[in-house]
Amino acid sequence: MTELDNTAGCPLGVRCESCGLEADDLAVVTVECALGVMCLTMCRRCGTASAETTLRAIAISTASRLVMQHAGHLGITVDDMRLLQNEGGRRPWAQPGYRWVQ
Ligand SMILES: [Zn+2]
Numbered sequence: 846m847t848e849l850d851n852t853a854g855c856p857l858g859v860r861c862e863s864c865g866l867e868a869d870d871l872a873v874v875t876v877e878c879a880l881g882v883m884c885l886t887m888c889r890r891c892g893t894a895s896a897e898t899t900l901r902a903i904a905i906s907t908a909s910r911l912v913m914q915h916a917g918h919l920g921i922t923v924d925d926m927r928l929l930q931n932e933g934g935r936r937p938w939a940q941p942g943y944r945w946v947q
């Protein structure tokens with residue numbers, strides 16, 4: 846079964862996608878939202894911030910693009926990704942505090 850958090854196939858960007866800094870401690874992290882799971886290159890400071898903080902910095906149009914890209918990294922479709930999220934009971938948008946996508 847595909848692990849949605851697997852970042853083995855994800856390219857590392859040159860700057861943090863959250864704060865825009867070109868840091869030397871960048872890493873690829875996965876963030877889950879109502880659209881799916883996306884991967885982002887982030888510096889250590891942003892990578893350890895809460896997902897909600899991170900997502901607030903990202904436009905929904907960007908997020909949907911990133912989700913599609915990460916599905917490509919995993920070799921699955923966005924539909925597959927949604928199925929996997931539901932199968933695993935990973936439905937963060939059903940939790941309080943998740944007002945990001947209505
Ligand atoms: Zn950052």
Ligand SMILES: [Zn+2]
Nearest residue numbers: 855884915918
């Ligand atoms: Zn990815």
